[in-house]
Amino acid sequence: MPSRLLHASRRALRLFRRLFLEGLQKAFDGASCDSFRHWNGCTIPSHSGAIWIPPARSTGWSMPSHHSRALNGVLEYVGRYTHRVAIANNRIVDIEDGKVRFQWKDYRNENRQKLMTLEAGEFIRRFLVHVLPEGFQRIRYYGFMGNRYRKQKLARCRELLGMRQSDTPVKPKEGPDYRDKVEELTGVSLRECPFCRQGQMVCIEVLAPARGIRR
Template identity: 40%
Template sequence: MNHDITIQDVFHRFLTQYCETHNFSPQQQLTALCISKCHTLEMGANLSVCESCHKKYIHYNSCKNRHCPMCQGMEVDEWIDKQQENVLDVPYFHTVFTVPEELYSLIYSNQKLLYDALYHAAHQTMAELSADPKHLGARIGYICVLHTWGSRMNYHPHLHTIVLGGGLDAANKWKDKGTKFFFPVKVMSAVFKKYYLRELKQLWEDKKLEYHGTAAHLKNHYEFKVLLNSLYDKNWVVYTKEAFNGADSVIQYLGRYTHRIAISNRRIVSMTDKTVTYLVKDYKNGGKYIEQTIKGTEFLRMFLMHVLPKGFVRIRHYGLLSCRNKKEKMAHCRKLLNCIQYISKLQGKTCAEKLMILYKKDICKCEACDGNLLSLSLRGHYMLT
């Protein structure tokens, strides 16, 4: 496997050809430009010179686009450091909310509205069931993260939800069920379906939906009614994975899931003048990775399908973990559970200090003689961030 091939290389080779036959949304166009120019002089650079030995260093700026595989490393580490402040030493659960395939084309035509509906329906499901004494009878906390892809980079919108394994009851006392999840998945599926279809139907009645591509036939009133009826009759899939083993594992897991993109550089095997070969999971064979080869322009089309709408918030916190609640509520939960609070190592630090803490790399010292470095910024043609 050639680990030197990157998604940026694929863009460099096939983007011009792709532009001749495909249209971009503004966000897709920006993402393509960012990835193509990331860590190049066109993005600008920082030039450093050693005061003692006069050795020069040049570091090209990253694009910081959230879909770029070369720009996620430090963001993940900073996010993990911040989230650890609100982690309790209790079980956490991973629940996945999915929607039927019949909805995919409609969702892609209305990404912001129908991605938002996923979060709303998952939140309402969790809030309703956790408040029911039959299931738990407490207010819980959870983090929702949208993924829009399957292993093959196919379009597969679904919501990953990391759920705090307990909550506060009406008397503000901690309540949990140990390592057992609170809700039966069949009940969750039915409630999630109810809330998602309620919002979808309301958007349709308010004439807020658009119909493009393979969703064009749904402009017809009767076609849409047929779709709705079939969705009500169908069993929706919601499932829960095993509990995490302690607070440390949930945070590392969160870091991988929250900042994941459709495909990473390490999964690209090879590239020719016409094709790209990459690794995909073969779920029929125990989830082993196999090679798949497609046209380079098709690779770009599939990658760009997963570019999110401008300003879309992908990581959302609810309940005890919501921004307005977590400082007070988490402090109360730690007291009840006698948990030690993690103190952030990075809060208030400069970029240079963060790099030293995280990677033991001192960007203020010369690697050759340990002398001080004088730095200046070079502005590039594309300052996209």
């Protein structure tokens, strides 16, 4: 499994390199390139694209691995961003006077917890940096776990393993359902009408989400 992960990472990195350099080439060739030729007090020659881009295409790019020296460390580092948001609610200490105070971990100083205060606008900007653009996904499944042919390939895997194919749906476990659990924890019954407190709630119809509305 680690070799497959590394192979997928290298393939994604090659794709990123190609798209990045194509965009950079368009920037050099287009009219907007004038804004690049005078940056930070430096004058960039107009033919710089022809000098810089070809070597970048032939040079192998690599992901930064200074956070760890082993694959397990890489997985731990990447795992922080796959199933979590940019910042958990419990790290936000205070929001007052248009400023946000939150905890952060200084990995360069023995992982010590520290406090940082930012203006609300700057905090939102940094948060949105971690939001993926439209069309990107945090996790993509490949091989027999790919969504497109997963059902057929899983059936083939069972066949190769000598497992019995079964199309019968799995019966739900008998016992209390979520409504019983909610009533046990909160004392509020989801079966009882919240207005008259006498009638029983009955599911008549489940409404499908409207088209064009994203969750």
